[in-house]
Amino acid sequence: MTTNKTDHLYLHVPFCRTICYYCDFCHRVYRKDIAEKWLERVKEEIQENCEGHYETVYLGGGTPTCLTCEELDCLLSYLDPFTKGASEYTSEANPESLDEEKIHIFKKHGVNRISLGIQSSDEKLLKIMNRHHSFDDVRNTVELLKKNGLTNISGDLMYSLPFQTMDILKKTLDDVLSLDLPHLSIYSLTLEENSVFAKKGYTPLEEDMEADMYEYITERLKKEGYIHYEVSNFAKEGYESKHNLGYWRYDDFLGISMGAASKIGNLRFTNTAGFEKYFHAEDIREEVTELTKEDEMFENVMMSLRTLEGLDLKTFEERYGVSFEEHYQEAIRKHSKDLVFEKGRVRARDLALLHPLLIDFLED
Ligand code: SF4
Missing domain, CATH: 3.80.30.20 (tm_1862 like domain)
Structure with missing residues (x-):
């Protein structure tokens, strides 16, 4: 286990x-x-x-x-x-x-x-x-x-x-x-x-x-x-x-009680939202998803770019064995004006314009 x-x-x-x-x-x-x-x-x-x-x-x-x-x-x-x-x-x-x-x-x-x-x-x-x-x-x-x-x-x-x-x-x-x-x-x-x-x-x-x-x-x-x-x-x-x-930094977290979600490594769990099942079932985890590396990388980017501090490039490479710049070449090229690379991190120039940017990272 x-x-x-x-x-x-x-x-x-x-x-x-x-x-x-x-x-x-x-x-x-x-x-x-x-x-x-x-x-x-x-x-x-x-x-x-x-x-x-x-x-x-x-x-x-x-x-x-x-x-x-x-x-x-x-x-x-x-x-x-x-x-x-x-x-x-x-x-x-x-x-x-x-x-x-x-x-x-x-x-x-x-x-x-x-x-x-x-x-x-x-x-x-x-x-x-x-x-x-x-x-x-x-x-x-x-x-x-x-x-x-x-x-x-x-x-x-x-x-x-x-x-x-x-x-x-x-x-x-x-x-x-x-x-x-x-x-x-x-x-x-x-x-x-x-x-x-x-x-x-x-x-x-x-x-x-x-x-x-x-x-x-x-x-x-x-x-x-x-x-x-x-x-x-x-x-x-x-x-x-x-x-x-x-x-937002894509750390792991444990969720306890009904409806709570957890992220542990590449696994996601969501506990049941129903009282009866929560009180009586042996296994209360309802949705267990094993994410692919690709899913994890995108989720990590999506979460981190929501923040002013952005994504830590070294941590990304250590986590996934590939650099952000290499993996998302196309999206980065397309959004070169919307992204700021500085001090080992990348962030969105304008948090209000995040949505279209992320769509291209999803497709890259
Ligand atoms: S109903 Fe929803 S928003 Fe209202 S207090 Fe409960 S959890 Fe909060």
């Missing part, structure tokens, strides 16, 4: 208090009896699969903070043997379900970074999305986190939402910037097939408007001192997400 040892650990908490209308992640509305069963199962999975020490840990979901204090404490204690001294230990949180007691539990177990769901400061949009918090709740939560010494906070925002105008977006950025957060992730709406938005027949904004919003966001945040270090991510210097950089 192959080892599961990786530097990065992800754990998926499959519950939310309510379901946002744009979302179809693997989750269900929190129910105590199911959460208790899930905790038992996840404990086994952690004990069977986690190995050694993880450099970065990420609790996502779902909403980890919709667990009760007791459940959250249990979950983090199962992880303790593997997370001690992690350089970055993040938990996602929503403003309406994070209180001071949960902050103390996070701190007790070494969580040192919070990714907070904000999405928008516009009350009408929050309602349309079925978000159950106001921007005042966000402000209060950020104050509470900072008061308790958890200052490494990332805010999650969305744009290209139905009924969102440029003025609404600008006001949201003004509001969010007033919180003085060191990291922001800003994603455009993707209409997920099983989301309530899709069922209601909502459509994203026109492509031109979406592009204008993206341009406004990137320019505005750069002016405010954020580094645009990945297509959708912005950080003050030193606050780039180490865990996500692991994904």
